Amino acid sequence: MTLKFAVFGCGFWANYQIPAWLELKGVQPIAFYNRTRAKAEALGQKFGVANIYDNPDELLDRHAHELDFVDIITEVDAHAELTQKVAARGIDVICQKPMARSLAEAEQMMRATAGVRFYIHENFRWQAPMRRLKAILDSGAIGRPFKARVSFCTGFPDLYVNQPLLKQIENLIIADNGSHQLDLVRFFFGEAVSLYCTTQRVVSDLKGEDVANILIRTDRQVDCFVELSFNSIYEHEYFPQTLILVEGETGSVHLMGNYEIRTTTRQGTVSEVVKPVMYPWLNPDYAVVHSSIVDCNRDILNDLQGKAPAETTGADNFKTVQLVFAAYESAKRGEVVRMASDKSSVASRQ
Helix, strand or coil: CCEEEEEECCCCCHHHHHHHHHCCCCEEEEEEECCCHHHHHHHHHHHCCCEEECCHHHHHHHHHHHCCEEEECCCHHHHHHHHHHHHHCCCEEEEECCCCCCHHHHHHHHHHCCCCCEEEECCHHHCHHHHHHHHHHHHCCCCCEEEEEEEEECCCCCHHHHCHHHHHCCCCHHHHHHHHHHHHHHHHHCCEEEEEEEEECCCCCCCCCCEEEEEEEECCCCEEEEEEECCCCCCCCCCCCCEEEEEECCEEEEECHHHEEEEEECCEEEEEECCCCCCCCCCHHHHHHHHHHHHHHHHHHHHHCCCCCCCCEHHHHHHHHHHHHHHHHHHHHCCCEECCCCCCCCCEEC
16 A cells, blocks of 8 residues: 655755655655645655645545645744644654654644644654664673763854755754753653753854753663754764764773774774765765655655554653753753653643
């Protein structure tokens, strides 16, 4: 059975999201929407899709009866409204991260999708080195982890060229990229109990923060330091790649640049290189990110087809959204915050 889908949003990331779908069997794009019609037309010509719209309601009016899901790849400002439009037609929804501009908006999206399947396209946990790192941790090779450093510090020059709207976002690096890193903390080390965050704006013409540092204690008693920067320039830079160092009771594991993982115990160090699949359509500078889109899509597709439950459901990602806005609250207050035990609010004062 082939699942038919529409794409809402035909900008930068759609040029990688769509070919990633086409690497999988059992899916077919049938309609594209973009508020600037010319972008949707160009993408339609590129991928052989004839149904082009600059009005999402018109697309849904004409195709709701044949759509199995909609993939929303727009800027975050449009996520809530478009998610609600799609869910109201009884169609399953996939949405790019960050889920929403605020926690209240994310809660609204969760309510709107109660009657459909809802997924957030959180692909960093699907990067090939991350899956290998997870397997090493789960094997017990370094014993119980007690400390970790998750670092995404880069100065890749085309960020604001490829995604110019980032310059206008008030919540920038924590929401845009920190959501990936906070999801990785949850993926590897469990749910956050408390956190403390500081932020900076280094580039003067931005509205939001481009540097952030977050210290997290998880329910597995792991202290995680998440460091984020869009303005770090190094002599030797692998970009963009998350680097991770985990210390355990009997050893450590270090995900380094160029996809190298070193596992060290008292018996010595084992090194391996875990490279992403180099699909012909990806940008080599973003290879580890673009390649992971295929694996994230596959996981969601397996759930849509009833084969296996997906990892990055809306319900799961809502916990990451809570961390994002808890970090902003901590930076605003200059205080440690504790995550509410019932997960019903962002955080409470320490």
